[in-house]
Amino acid sequence: MTDFISAQIKPFEYPSISLSKQQKLYAENLVKTTQTLRVKGNVKSLKIIELEGNYEGKSNGNGEKKLFNKYFKINSYEFLPNNKLKIHKYQYGIRGDENTSKNAILDTTTTKTAYYFDEINDKLLKITETLLKRSEKHITETKINSEGFISEKIAYNLNENEEKEVYYSIKYVLRRNKISWVKENSNLEDERGKLSLRGENYKKINNPKPLMTSEFIGNAHVTKQFDGHGNIVTMGSYEPDIRSSLPNNYTFTYQYNEDNELIEIHRNGIGLISYHNFITKIVYENYDKNGNWQNMTIKTSDDSGSLSEVKYRREIRYY
Numbered sequence: 001m002t003d004f005i006s007a008q009i010k011p012f013e014y015p016s017i018s019l020s021k022q023q024k025l026y027a028e029n030l031v032k033t034t035q036t037l038r039v040k041g042n043v044k045s046l047k048i049i050e051l052e053g054n055y056e057g058k059s060n061g062n063g064e065k066k067l068f069n070k071y072f073k074i075n076s077y078e079f080l081p082n083n084k085l086k087i088h089k090y091q092y093g094i095r096g097d098e099n100t101s102k103n104a105i106l107d108t109t110t111t112k113t114a115y116y117f118d119e120i121n122d123k124l125l126k127i128t129e130t131l132l133k134r135s136e137k138h139i140t141e142t143k144i145n146s147e148g149f150i151s152e153k154i155a156y157n158l159n160e161n162e163e164k165e166v167y168y169s170i171k172y173v174l175r176r177n178k179i180s181w182v183k184e185n186s187n188l189e190d191e192r193g194k195l196s197l198r199g200e201n202y203k204k205i206n207n208p209k210p211l212m213t214s215e216f217i218g219n220a221h222v223t224k225q226f227d228g229h230g231n232i233v234t235m236g237s238y239e240p241d242i243r244s245s246l247p248n249n250y251t252f253t254y255q256y257n258e259d260n261e262l263i264e265i266h267r268n269g270i271g272l273i274s275y276h277n278f279i280t281k282i283v284y285e286n287y288d289k290n291g292n293w294q295n296m297t298i299k300t301s302d303d304s305g306s307l308s309e310v311k312y313r314r315e316i317r318y319y
Helices: none
Strands: 043-059 065-068 071-079 085-095 105-117 124-133 136-144 150-158 164-175 178-185 191-196 211-217 220-226 232-238 249-256 262-270 274-287 293-301 307-318
Touching: none
Parallel strands: none
Antiparallel strands: 043 065, 043 071, 043 307, 071 085, 085 105, 105 124, 124 136, 136 150, 150 164, 164 178, 178 191, 211 220, 220 232, 232 249, 249 262, 262 274, 274 293, 293 307
């Protein structure tokens, strides 16, 4: 069966070089810009709306095929005049059936990430992440020290009176070339550890030339190859057959047009699902005066004849 979720290639961020544990603690590596979101010009706001998400599954015993079109996703971004991301809000959920008497949009989840910068030197000071889901509300605050590293992370649950209740906190201490951390959990034993900062291993790699990366995710050996523009070209995984589950052995290849826009992905092998000659094609239907696409269609097919089609619209405002 075609994987409906993975068929929806993110039309805003492609797979990138993974950050190490040290790099995830350095604030500048966490900053996103209009370039990260692949938009051109002095953009003030960006909204990416999933217009349709149709999936045609395999036939049932009566020869009929199921059709899914219940999910909605909206990504909203606000940028500063210097092109740095200030706010990202993501809403997703399930639409009601056409014949239902209930509200057309059901079970909405919203996540909001806000970045706070120093007005004088433009350095990142704090990040807040808010999750709203039904009656749940969670907030995580990340604070940055004067050296540019994360100093503290505190996660809260908000009760019905909007009062904060800490359920974990992590404190980081930078001494010489090491970062020590202690995690205090509300219901579990404390955790602690250390990370070494050798040379400049905490700085993110910017690849001006082709690059190959290699890492282990669990038992799987994952490799990624990037071109000189930072675009991923191939991604592969090899995992020994441990028999308790299918191994993650797959190869993905990516193709781009002359403007470095992703236009095609080929997937084969076994990952979260089995990929039997999955081919995803991305069609950019129109552009604005700054060369930013406004409407896009993503189609994915496989050897079984299953097909998914997702349509997106981008709304962009400029300074």
